[in-house]
Amino acid sequence: MNHPGPGESLSLGQRLEALGLALPQGARLLAVSKGHPAALIREAAVLGQMSFGESRVQEAIAKQAELADLPPLDWHFIGRLQANKARQVVRHFGTIHSIDSLALAQRLARIASEEGLSPRVLFQVKCRPDPNKTGFDPELLLQQWPELGALQPLQPVGLMTIAPMGCNAQERLALFGDCSRLADHLGLPERSMGMSGDWPEAVAAGSTWVRIGSGVFGQRATLPG
Numbered sequence: 001m002n003h004p005g006p007g008e009s010l011s012l013g014q015r016l017e018a019l020g021l022a023l024p025q026g027a028r029l030l031a032v033s034k035g036h037p038a039a040l041i042r043e044a045a046v047l048g049q050m051s052f053g054e055s056r057v058q059e060a061i062a063k064q065a066e067l068a069d070l071p072p073l074d075w076h077f078i079g080r081l082q083a084n085k086a087r088q089v090v091r092h093f094g095t096i097h098s099i100d101s102l103a104l105a106q107r108l109a110r111i112a113s114e115e116g117l118s119p120r121v122l123f124q125v126k127c128r129p130d131p132n133k134t135g136f137d138p139e140l141l142l143q144q145w146p147e148l149g150a151l152q153p154l155q156p157v158g159l160m161t162i163a164p165m166g167c168n169a170q171e172r173l174a175l176f177g178d179c180s181r182l183a184d185h186l187g188l189p190e191r192s193m194g195m196s197g198d199w200p201e202a203v204a205a206g207s208t209w210v211r212i213g214s215g216v217f218g219q220r221a222t223l224p225g
Helices: 013-020 036-047 059-064 081-090 102-115 140-148 169-187 199-203
Strands: 027-030 051-054 074-079 095-101 120-124 154-159 190-192 209-212
Touching: 013 027, 013 036, 036 059, 051 059, 059 074, 059 081, 074 081, 081 102, 095 102, 095 154, 095 190, 102 120, 102 140, 140 169, 154 169, 169 199, 199 209
Parallel strands: 027 051, 027 209, 051 074, 074 095, 095 120, 120 154, 154 190, 190 209
Antiparallel strands: none
16 A cells, blocks of 8 residues: 655645754754745645745745745745845845855955945855855855954854765764754854754754744746746
8 A cells, every 4th residue: 555755645734843843852843945935825825834945046036925924924035145146135134044155254244334234144064065055165254354353234143054965874963963063152042954854863962943834835946036
């Protein structure tokens, strides 16, 4: 007898409820809504999920406009941030998870000052070598921290990391633990760690935001843009 895959037979409300019960105290769900229509975000918001992650700027702006009648939603930018999109990201997202260089942080700080905004920011760290990911080497982050941590009006709140492909559960747990300890060392309360396939190890290591897409919304739709 064939059984449906994880979440396939569950409604959006059931998925949200199951994740809410599974996540320990202190770990919050960031529902990754990129590639999913505004109607699904609306349904999730009605059910009480208010924090959403997007990585395509124009797609996100269109959905934010469509959902403008709702109470204010908590929008997080989680994708690689191109310099030419920085102003739009500052204008449309309260939290930015993917600052991966001092130059980008300086650009965001300048734009935020011009816009009169103070986004919460997390710095992306590569806790293990990974040619497929950007991010600060931990030693470079420590070296540049006096400047990074003082960039007004940005609000540095945490670190973000992504485990390389091919890591086993024990390796992921160790990696996430290293990121969590680095955040502690810098006095940062937030750790954006863990996605659909590895969030249990992330929360065991102290993640405060888990970024889950298909586990909330099901398989991704294809949207223009």
